[in-house]
Amino acid sequence: MKYVLFALLFINKCSAGFSQFSTESNFNVVATARNQSILINYNFNKLQLGCGLKYSFNKLVNFPQNVFYKRTFYAITPAEHWGGEFNLKYQFLTLKDIINFSGFYNAQYTKSHIRFEGHFAIGQLTENPTSELDYIYIKHIDHIGPVLALENNLGVAIDISLFNGVYLSQKFGLGLMIFKNLEENTTIIGSGNWVFSEMLSFGIGYRLGLQTKKSS
Secondary structure (H helix, E strand, O other): OHHHHHHHHHHHHHOOOOOOEEEEEEEEEOOOOEEEEEEEEEEEOOEEEEEEEEEEOOOOOOOOOOOOOOOOEEOOOHHHHEEEEEEEEEEEEEEOOOEEEEEEEEEEEEEEEEEEEEEEEEEEOOOOOOOHHHEEEEEEEEEEEEEEEEEEEEEEEEEEEEEOOEEEEEEEEEEEEEEEEOOOOOOOOOOOOEEEEEEEEEEEEEEOOHHHHHHO
16 A cells, blocks of 8 residues: 555656646456556546556455356466556536546456366265265366456446545446456356446545645
């Protein structure tokens, strides 16, 4: 977190005169995995255009049999942790110049493996097994991919102004994740090429040059 704050302060010092710009760091829970992103936004009137980088976190979870691609992305190289993010917001309501409500479109690009963890029965503990507890299992882990994924979410964003250009950012959205498996030796039957997705995001931002703009 200290590196994120340092980056925000550095961008602020270098760009204090550009009042149309803002910078954000967000923690996102999306369909591929959890990630931390840093965005540079350009603001004109009620429209905001932003782009930046995201860093995905690996999380060890059991493989969900009913949603093959959701929450199963797992980076096995340093490069696979990194991806891109694009964000578009349109402000439709402001309350006392403190709370801003916006509609948003967010796209996140990921190239990573997915992690499969399963337990397979290899023997019996009793002559006449009657439950799953009567078997011996072996744990098996596979990394499939790499897989390309493009997440597209629409929803509502809420920005809450705090002080001196600092604000809190929240996003809640739903959409689709489109993916393509690049592993030629693995065929995932019946998986299609998309799944429903959702987005939950919390972050902090800074509007560059806001004090300069107010004092002019």
